[in-house]
Every structure is written in structure tokens, then in C-alpha cells.
Amino acid sequence: MSSKIVVNVQTHITRIALLEDEKLVELLVEYPDAKRIVGNIYKGKVERVLPGIQSVFVDIGLEKKAFLHISDVSTDAASSPDVSALFRNGDEILVKVIKEPRGTKGPRVTTRISIAGRYLVLIPHSTVLGVSRKIHSARERFRLRKIAREFAPGKFGIIIRTIAEGKKPAELRRDFSELIETWERLQVKIDKSIAPTLIYRDAGFTESIVRDIFSSDVDEMVLDSRTEYERIHRYIKETAPNLASKLIWYNGKQPIFDHYGIEPEIEKIFVRKLQLKKGVSIVIDHTEALTAIDVNSGGYLGKGRDKERTILETNLIAAREIARQIRLRDIGGLIIIDFIDMESRESRRAVYQDFKKSLKSDRAKFSILPISDFGLVEMTRQRVRPGLFEQTTEPCPYCSGLGRILSPDTVIAQIERYLLRLSDSIAGKDITLVVHPNIACEMLADNAQLLHEFRRSFKSKFDVLSDITLNPSEFKVINSATGDELK
Structure with a gap:
């Protein structure tokens, strides 16, 4: 199976497409004002303890408070069945974001701190040694475990990532050393920092894709930004120099997603x-x-x-x-x-x-x-x-995300009921009904027969004014003489 990563960098958006056998299978999008925070580590302050749902809200310095459930508390601490026995308001705790904010909800966090490298995930304060479940070969799993035990004999927990399959011991050892250096720097920052504050920022959007997906199984990674290409090239040279030749800068006249036939597939999404x-x-x-x-x-x-x-x-x-x-x-x-x-x-x-x-x-x-x-x-x-x-996307301003709007007949029936409530105050006056163009067309059909019926029923003269800015289900009843809206 052929595999390709295509990166489109624009002023207000970065898009990364993963192609398998020339077919789009994954699309990742990031906007400049919505940077990813999954993987970030924060020194937070407990804001509120909720024993009823065994959860804690933590201030990590963001607009929305982070949510910490007892199931996301490190194993030793979670031996206590009551979250109120573990945390008190004002406690400073170290947490890692495991889920982005969504809607009205803040990010979800865990106290199980880990740092991802290219081939390994380092877990401080742990002795676990695990291998990715996606590495199916028992022989390869045994080999990787044996290598890991040689350079990390129980001092740190390690998870061996899928991308480590087939890699040499020296590559894994180098990744482990870099992770240890990172953790030692973080410990100094943790001790000096006052909560709430960011302690560690995970790899950026494009770098995380390089770290997690770009491997020898990928045929090429193509970018249309020279700046991004050079930045990723430096990163690859340091972490996986054997992949540098697979990194390509695209400078064609045709937009990169058009060139690879990706844009039509995106429209179908x-x-x-x-x-x-x-x-x-x-x-x-x-x-x-x-x-x-x-x-x-x-x-x-x-x-x-x-x-x-x-x-x-x-x-x-x-x-x-x-x-x-x-x-x-x-x-x-x-x-x-x-x-x-x-x-x-x-x-x-x-x-x-x-x-x-x-x-x-x-x-x-x-x-x-x-x-x-x-x-x-x-x-x-x-x-x-x-x-x-x-x-x-965002909810439709007309239907509020429902996907359907009121039919013209239903809106006209609403207008008639509204006029009934105002019947005493509109009698004998000239009235202008301000409606959406679709409703106006319906009301003026059949030589404005509907307006003639309104005139007989309410003893008033009616005109219709079309207003494209109105929601199709909105309308206004205006006193034509004064311009006042009648309510």
C-alpha cells in the first residue's frame, strides 16, 4: 500500500492530508487561533472538588477550567475511592491534557504524566514497560522489550511506539536520552513555577504528524510552504535523517491539494x-x-x-x-x-x-x-x-443546526395569529409586513389574495416589504404611518 502525506499551509489555516493508495483517508486541520493543546503539561491549581461525580476542576491558565476525573488520576493516588481525600481547593498539581476543549466543555486532563518522543513515550514516576498493541509480531515485541530494559532498568516507565518497529537499538537509546534531558529540564521549571502555568508544550501541529506518522512506510511528505519545509527538514535531520530524502517542497503553480486531487474529496466531507x-x-x-x-x-x-x-x-x-x-x-x-x-x-x-x-x-x-x-x-x-x-462548520443562523426551517405556509399562519393578537391596535391603520423574500413571494401570489383576506378580517390595509436580512421564520409588523414596530 502506497502512503503519502500532503501539507497545505495558508495564512489562516494549515491542512494535512494522509493518502493511502492515492485515496484521502485522513484530514487534519488547524487554525492559528485554535492551537492544539493535547499533550501539553501544566502546573494547575485545584479550583473545585466534586465528590458526587468523583471529579475535580483545575485552573491551568486557560479560559475554561480543565476536567480531571478519578479514572484519570495516577494509579497510586487513585487507590483512594474518594476524590475529596486526594485533592483540596488550592492544591497545586501537575496535569497533562488528553482531550481538547469542545463546545462549552474545557479540556480533559490526567495526572499520568508522559512525554512522547519519536519512538518512545517516557513515563516519569513509573516502572511500566509496554509495547504498542499495533506491533503484532511476538518476536519483535520481545526484541524491543529487551532493548528497552538495557537502557532503562526500571528507573522510568516506557511505552514503545508503533513507529519503533524494526528500529536499531542506537535509535531507541538516543530517543530515550533526549526524553530524559527534557524531563530533567521540566523538573527545574516545575519547582520554580507558580500555578497555573504551562510547563511543557507538545510538538506543534505539523511536527506531531511527522513524529507520529512519518516513517519508512510513508513514500513521501510534500509541503507547499518553503518555511515549513525547512523547519521540518531540520527536525527530520535531527530525529530521523534516513527520511530526509522523502521530504519534498512543492512549488507548482497549481494549488497543492488540487494537484493531488484532494480538494474534490474534501468537498464531499x-x-x-x-x-x-x-x-x-x-x-x-x-x-x-x-x-x-x-x-x-x-x-x-x-x-x-x-x-x-x-x-x-x-x-x-x-x-x-x-x-x-x-x-x-x-x-x-x-x-x-x-x-x-x-x-x-x-x-x-x-x-x-x-x-x-x-x-x-x-x-x-x-x-x-x-x-x-x-x-x-x-x-x-x-x-x-x-x-x-x-x-x-458552525450552526446555521436560520435553523440553529436543525437542518430544516419552517415552511412558508407555517410562517404565514404564525403571522396571522400574531395579527389576531394585535387586532384591536391595528384596526383602521395601514400596516407593513416585513418578511423574508421567500415569504413575500408566497404572500403576493395569486394577485395578493392573502392580503385581501387579511384586509377583510382585520379592517386594515396591508403592504408587504421584502427583507433579505431576516431569518425565513422572522417577520415584523410595522405601523406604516409612524414606522414603529407593533408588538
Whole structure:
């Protein structure tokens, strides 16, 4: 499988696309005024202890207070079942951000401090020695553990990252030494600092991608910014010089995402209904509680055995694209997928296994339940930051995110009820109804028959004024003589 990282740097946004076999599978976006804070370490001050939910709010110097749950407290401290026995208001504690702020919620933090290097994750005050679960070879896992024990004999905890697979002992040792030096510098800063304050800033947006994804498995990393290219090139020279030749500066006239065919794929991310091959379609709806994904056949499914075979094929097509879209849109939290009902257990098992296989490359942690008798798949996916849809959109000012607005007939009925309430104060006066253009067209249809009916009912003369700035469901009733709005 070919793999490529394409980076587009603009004044107000940086976008990083991950391509697998020339197909967009992951898109990361960062705005200058919304810098990532996951991985940052802060010296914070306990602001509020909530025994009822076994949680603590911590002031780390940001606009929103950080949230610390008992489950995110280091193992030794969490041996106490009561959060109020561990923390008091005003306590200074060291925390690491594990989840970005989202909506009205502040960042989520943990007291399990760790620092990520290229090949290793250093865990101070711990003796754990772990290997990434994505390294499947038992022999390689044993080799990496043996190497780690040689240079870190129980003094620090270490997690060996996936990218360390196949690397030489010297590379791992160098990474460990750099992490130790970083931690020693941080200890000095921790002792001198007064909470709340930032102690350690994790790698920047692009650097984190280089650290976490850019490896020998990636064919090339292409950037369209000379400044960013030179900065990343220096970083690569220090951490992984063997990859320097794979770093490319793109200076073509065509925008880089157009050149690689990425932009049309990005436009599809914001489409609710995706049309797939053989008439299959999927519909993705986001709600406050979960994301619902519906599979539609879009055509005749046949009868008997042919029908079951066609349904299986339809669901398999949908499952692969759903896996891609979940990863591409970075959908987190609870996800419910409604596949077309399958009578055969074997068919349900085949779709379930294929769906899991399609998610194998996903870097986020996830958990999937088998397909139920109703054809539903329930899954959860790790949410580290707001999803792409949430990052790049905002609620519609007309429908407040509902996706639907009141019909013209409904708005006109509301206007009529409003006039009924004002009937005594508008009788005998000239009235101007200020409405959205769509509503104005409806009211003036059939030679303004509706206005004639209003005139007979309310003993007033009515005019309609179109105002494009109004929400389609908004309207104003104006006294034409004085210009005052009647309420």
C-alpha cells in the first residue's frame, strides 16, 4: 500500500492530508487561533472538588477550567475511592491534557504524566514497560522489550511506539536520552513555577504528524510552504535523517491539494448523503448524543437467495466507505450504523469482520459490537479533539443546526395569529409586513389574495416589504404611518 502525506499551509489555516493508495483517508486541520493543546503539561491549581461525580476542576491558565476525573488520576493516588481525600481547593498539581476543549466543555486532563518522543513515550514516576498493541509480531515485541530494559532498568516507565518497529537499538537509546534531558529540564521549571502555568508544550501541529506518522512506510511528505519545509527538514535531520530524502517542497503553480486531487474529496466531507457505486448510498447525521449512519440500497434488491446476496454486497460496499468516512471526518463518541437487514448470521458476521478490517488502519482507539438482529452496529471511537465537521462548520443562523426551517405556509399562519393578537391596535391603520423574500413571494401570489383576506378580517390595509436580512421564520409588523414596530 502506497502512503503519502500532503501539507497545505495558508495564512489562516494549515491542512494535512494522509493518502493511502492515492485515496484521502485522513484530514487534519488547524487554525492559528485554535492551537492544539493535547499533550501539553501544566502546573494547575485545584479550583473545585466534586465528590458526587468523583471529579475535580483545575485552573491551568486557560479560559475554561480543565476536567480531571478519578479514572484519570495516577494509579497510586487513585487507590483512594474518594476524590475529596486526594485533592483540596488550592492544591497545586501537575496535569497533562488528553482531550481538547469542545463546545462549552474545557479540556480533559490526567495526572499520568508522559512525554512522547519519536519512538518512545517516557513515563516519569513509573516502572511500566509496554509495547504498542499495533506491533503484532511476538518476536519483535520481545526484541524491543529487551532493548528497552538495557537502557532503562526500571528507573522510568516506557511505552514503545508503533513507529519503533524494526528500529536499531542506537535509535531507541538516543530517543530515550533526549526524553530524559527534557524531563530533567521540566523538573527545574516545575519547582520554580507558580500555578497555573504551562510547563511543557507538545510538538506543534505539523511536527506531531511527522513524529507520529512519518516513517519508512510513508513514500513521501510534500509541503507547499518553503518555511515549513525547512523547519521540518531540520527536525527530520535531527530525529530521523534516513527520511530526509522523502521530504519534498512543492512549488507548482497549481494549488497543492488540487494537484493531488484532494480538494474534490474534501468537498464531499460536508455532504450529508454520499452516493456510492451500484446505487448504494450512506447518510451521516450528527446529533448531540451520537452520530447516526444509515445505509440505503437505492434500488431493487431481488428475491430469495439473490436478495440476500445483493444485500450482503450492498452492506460490504457501505461498510468499507463508512470506515473511511469515520476516519476521514474524525467522528468520535458513540456511532450507530444501520445496515440493511440481513437474515443470515453468516452475512452479518461477514459484514462485521469486513468493517473491523477496514478500520484497522485507524489511529484512534475504537470498540465495536457485533451487528444486532436489527442490523445495527454500535461502536465508540476515541475523541481527542473536535471532529472535522465540528471544527470547520458552525450552526446555521436560520435553523440553529436543525437542518430544516419552517415552511412558508407555517410562517404565514404564525403571522396571522400574531395579527389576531394585535387586532384591536391595528384596526383602521395601514400596516407593513416585513418578511423574508421567500415569504413575500408566497404572500403576493395569486394577485395578493392573502392580503385581501387579511384586509377583510382585520379592517386594515396591508403592504408587504421584502427583507433579505431576516431569518425565513422572522417577520415584523410595522405601523406604516409612524414606522414603529407593533408588538
